[in-house]
Amino acid sequence: MAQSQIQLPTIQNWSCHSCSGCCRQHEIEVTPEEKARIEQQNWTAADGIPADRPLFVPLNSVPWSKQFRLGHQSDGACIFLDEQGLCRIHAKFGEPAKPLACRVYPYAFHPRDKKVTVSLRFSCPSVVANKGKSMVSNAAEIRTIAKAVLPEKLQAYSAPAIKPGEQLGWPDFLKFVDRLDETFAQPGLSTLRKILQALFWMHLVGEATFVKVQGDRLRELLDIITTTAVQEVPTDLGEFDPPSRTGMMPFRLLVAQYARKDTTASSESGWRGRWRMLRAATRFAKGRGTTPVLQGEFREVPFEAMDRSFGPLPEEADEILTRYFRVKIQSLHFCGPAYYDVPLVEGFHSLILVYPAVLWIARWLAASDDRENWTVNDISRALAIADHHHGFSPLFGSGPFRRRIRILNRLGDIPKLCVAYSGEITS
């Protein structure tokens, strides 16, 4: 694959720091060829593989399943993870011998016109911390992985719709994306201010039709509405009302979905697991009493604890959040084939709701620790927890999830939630 066909998120650095987080969080599906190859590697207890655990387990519970994933140790770690937190397949046979899904992480590849964009998963702590080599230095490795993942001849995809029934060609679609990136690239503004401007002009995009406004006319229109956003978004955040009571319920349910941990170790199958999740969802819907513990990082704390002030957002955390949005925007990781085939405007709303959801989860982490101030570490951990799902969990593309996003938008609650949980005003 030619280098020109791959678009890298140049604002992001990454190298693997072998924390083994991904080997504990993900279920790795293997192809029949990968399964056969690993079986031929002849793994035994002498290599440190637990003798009482299978190397592979069926991906679903039906006995005739032909799809398999890697097995796990009793603590939920990958069956091939050693005591030092390293991969045994990698150590013994080299990186190319691993299943492709392990080699790809934390990259994700998405179609963009005649190119492929590269996104990164912020569930990896090294991505959140921007630690490691620049993406340009990683380009050769990314090209090798892309070649293994993508077909030789790239399929031509249409540009994602702007909104239902409103489809433009790639050049015009990308004008919106580039403007979003410019909005988030503005220096000297907090992530919240950039979000409020972007929501303002994307609201106008959602109201307009573009059949007769394309090419240079579209560029002019975008000039006008983005300039208007700079002038019209109130500088006094006190002008934003608190989120509506009606909107808080779908928002809390959204947070609950982001805060779940769906790993082999944490998942409970069958009626017991479903019953526990249903009870947790009911408590989140009510938003009274204490939070159910969705995973080990959280403690049961009063819901109202998340509505008190945890101090201003640390500057470093704000940089992480802006970088997150720019990586997802540049790589189109919020709409079209990269995000459940949703149109641009709806996908953008969904992406922006990560901001208040992450800040709610960060408050929960701080409150779980009996702290009155949040730290960069709280925001980093909350982002890693939330991005584990964003664009990857099938639940997020489901009808009920998408309905919640549309309800919050209809109620005008998205900017209010961003302001309320930003730490820029005391509530």
Ligand code: SF4
């Ligand atoms: S989570 Fe990231 S840093 Fe940790 S092992 Fe996986 S890829 Fe490496």
